[in-house]
Amino acid sequence: MQNNNKKICIVTSSLGKGGAEQSTALLSKMLVQIGYQVxxxxxxxxxxYDYSGELLNLGRLKDQKDGFFARISRLSVFKKYLKQHQFDFIIDNRTRNSWFRETVISKIIYRPYKVIYVLRSYNLDYYFPKNKILAKLLYKNASSIVSVSEEIKQLVEKTYGFKNVSTIYNPIENNPLCLDEIVTLNYNYILAYGRLDEDVKNYTLLFEAYKISSLSKENIKLVLLGSGKDLSLLKQKVDELKLEKSIYFIPFNNKPLEIVVKAKFVCLTSRFEGFPRVLIESLSVGTPVISVNCKSGPSEIITNKDNGLLVENYDVNELADAMNSFIFDKRLYQHCKANAKQSVAKFSVEEISKDWKKLIESK
Known part of the structure; x- marks a missing residue:
């Protein structure tokens, strides 16, 4: 660990249940390893998720009491905490879709600190008010805006004209797998994992492609790993497609790689993403991937037919064909599998840490 006296405050909605939250936890560990006080x-x-640094859990206060005055009280606690520690930087990883609330936070709570705003989804409605004038006012004093993909960066620059946008990808943590603890699934399977949110992940597309593919005939199951608000809805869709004997649900696991490593391949069918951890994590353990070419991230991770397959979004037949090709075209599958790990070496903690240090030291 290097020595550095800069103090950094990372603000996040939570440290659980999703890829953005996992990336935030990992960011805290990277910055501590660089030598910052986090x-x-x-x-x-x-x-x-495991994290590094000191934690102020405002959620505990929210659990005790909520409502308008309780929210004001929590903002006061937050403001006093920032004043007490006099941070050099605030890195804001939250979604920011309420213009009034974010105006209060940016103009009162965050003043006069240097703030780095992170964008973790291509859906800019999560981060900007629809009125472009208000959006520019909200972010005009940002020290920097960090996007997790080049496509997000280009969209923000085109839409709002900001000049202080940079791209820093989500990293892969080098955690060795504990082979003795790997969850044993006594069948061949492909995998999709993440939050069970149909509006974003579009698992229906995955189900329909699986149904018309040859995988079930080959006795290859589809496993969904994750938890979320749409579990009942998705189980109902599986029943409607008469796939209850072929599609299995496994609850959220904060160590998904123990299941990923044994999968034939991993699928992603999202309507939109940011820079999906599902893909880089799977490739990092040698599991090839099939992904729709959604906005954004997959095209910056997958080289088609080299480390995985990239298909047109919302095209159920093309997705089914891709699934079949990974089962029946052994040469293609082995080629992608052999290239998987090396293809994401550029997203290692060591490499992405350099990008964060360069950004922070330049301000």
Missing amino acids: HLVTILNIID
Whole structure:
């Protein structure tokens, strides 16, 4: 660990249940390893992922009491915490879709600190008010805006004209797999994993492609790993497609790689993403991937027919054909599998840490 006296406060909605939250937890560990003094502030009391630094869990206060005056009280606690520690930087990883609330936070709570705003989804409605004038006012004093993909960066620059946008990809943590602890699934399977949110992940497309593919005839199951609000809805869709004997659900696991490593391949069918951890994590353990070419991230991770397959979004037949090709075209599958790990070496913690240090030291 290097020595550095800069103090950084990472603000996040939570530290659990999703890829953005996992990336935030990993960011705290990277910055501590570089040598910065790191604090985290969570809005919700959800802590699933390992992190580094000191934690202010505002979610505990929210659990005790909520409502308008309770929210004002939590903002006061937050403001006093920032004043007490006099941070050199605030890195804001939250979604920011309420113009009034974010105006209060940016103009009162964050003043006069240097703030780096992170964009973790191509859906800019999560981060900017629809009125472009208000959006520019909200972000005009940002020290920097960091996007997790080049496509997000280009969209923000085109839409709002900001000049202080840079891209820093989500990293892969080099955690060795504990082979003795790997969850044993006594069948061949392909995998999709993440939050069970149909509006974003579009698992229906995955189900329909699986149904018309040859995988079930080859006795290859489809496993969904994750938890979320749409579990019942998705189980109902599986029943409607008469796939209850072929599609299995496994609850959220904060160590998904133990299941990923045994999968034939991993699928992603999202309507939109940011820079999906599902893809880089799978490739990092040698599991090839099939992904729709959604906005954004997959095209910056997958080289088609080299480390995985990239298909047109919403095209159920093309997705089914891709699934079949990974089963029946052994040469293609082995080629992608052999290239998987090396293809994501550029997203290692060591490499992405350099990008964060360069950004922070330049301000």
